Amino acid sequence: MSQFADRLIAWQGEHGRHDLPWQVADAYRVWLSEIMLQQTQVTTVIDYYQRFLQRFPDIASLAVAPLDDVLALWSGLGYYTRARNLHKAAQVVMNDFGGAFPRAPTDIETLPGIGRSTAAAITAFSFDTRAAILDGNVKRVLARWAGIDGFPGQKAIENRLWALADSLLPASGSDMPAYTQAQMDLGATVCTPKKPACLACPISTDCVARLTGRQAELPTPKPKKAVPERSTVMLLIRNDAGRLLLQKRPPTGIWGGLWCLPETADTLGAERFCTDTLRLAVDLDPALPDFVHVFTHFRLTITPLPAIVVGATALADDGALRWFDRSEALAAGIPTPLRRLLNA
CATH class of the missing domain: 1.10.340.30 (Hypothetical protein; domain 2)
Incomplete structure (x- = not known):
């Protein structure tokens, strides 16, 4: 030793x-x-x-x-x-x-x-x-x-x-x-x-x-557990100038403090979510293909759902919602799935 x-x-x-x-x-x-x-x-x-x-x-x-x-x-x-x-x-x-x-x-x-x-x-x-x-x-x-x-x-x-x-x-x-x-x-x-x-x-x-001859056995691997599966709908909401709506997440938790797409649980309630929560009237387009983002402790299936704002685009003044053009969004603090979408 x-x-x-x-x-x-x-x-x-x-x-x-x-x-x-x-x-x-x-x-x-x-x-x-x-x-x-x-x-x-x-x-x-x-x-x-x-x-x-x-x-x-x-x-x-x-x-x-x-x-x-x-x-x-x-x-x-x-x-x-x-x-x-x-x-x-x-x-x-x-x-x-x-x-x-x-x-x-x-x-x-x-x-x-x-x-x-x-x-x-x-x-x-x-x-x-x-x-x-x-x-x-x-x-x-x-x-x-x-x-x-x-x-x-x-x-x-x-x-x-x-x-x-x-x-x-x-x-x-x-x-x-x-x-x-x-x-x-x-x-x-x-x-x-x-x-x-x-x-x-x-x-x-x-x-x-x-x-x-135990190189493959040591160190003892972590006991395997089933990886939880989660899903979300990410809204790609654009205004008449083509700018994308991003929402700042709370300071803690997944993607804490980053600018992300507004999320809702499913496509069926997406329009109502926009009206009631975001205070925006929208026309929804067909959903884009799902893709998966893997975290350390779970897999997240993401459904991107495009939408166009109809009428007024005024946002709440709390700073948590903001319109971005593509270059501004790519230069901001955004999570990897959103960067993948913007680069696609």
Whole structure:
């Protein structure tokens, strides 16, 4: 076990990733990358990360920005709670920490949207702090190497993995950036979920999964459950100028704070919904073909229903409804299904 960190650090120096744009000792940039990389692959994140930094180069600029601007730059990256929490956390740093990103993992964990592993990664990369990470890649590496059975999402198994991760840290804080990056790189490029490249792995000589032929079994997969199915009708309402009606969703929940199409439960009640709720008289066109959008916990079948406004187009003045032309809508914070419709 004492050689575990040394092997990973040596491997990272020769085979790890060294050209990622967030590999700098800057807490703001590291934090931004860690949040974007949650549930999202590196290749997808890079362009978003660079555009985000161009608009918000530091914590202060992010903290004072309108949330709509933040969500617009996040549009298409998904898991929008991350963007809302990022914005809130920037404001907390400015108000409670004097604009300086906190150094202690326990302080970092108090910021919205940051858990133990993310806090450890930020402080290890930015301040050379000896703090263990335990993201999905690291759980897989450690479960295989130590032969730990059980779904890592179960608290007892997670606690075992945390204890192991803490015990394997290098002695010197100066080694923490390379060691932390090595764990991430190993899980992403070698110890992959399927067909791991064990011959290229620096810890394969004493890996329990490799020695017992259990690479495909470990880590123990999550027990399967039936994926719930939901459906909705999204109204593509245009006025006589061809502008599209969008409705801002509440700040929490699915697509919180984003501009979306008005929704109703079914096509039969769509016209009445427009009249009673939106205060618009419309002529409905035939529905467009259904399509499916998959969330983490359910599948949503979407029926796009075009409609043209008849008569007055005045909207309520609460700011939740607004007419957009196509280019304005694509530049706003909108969810992926709406972007797909506008691009079709």
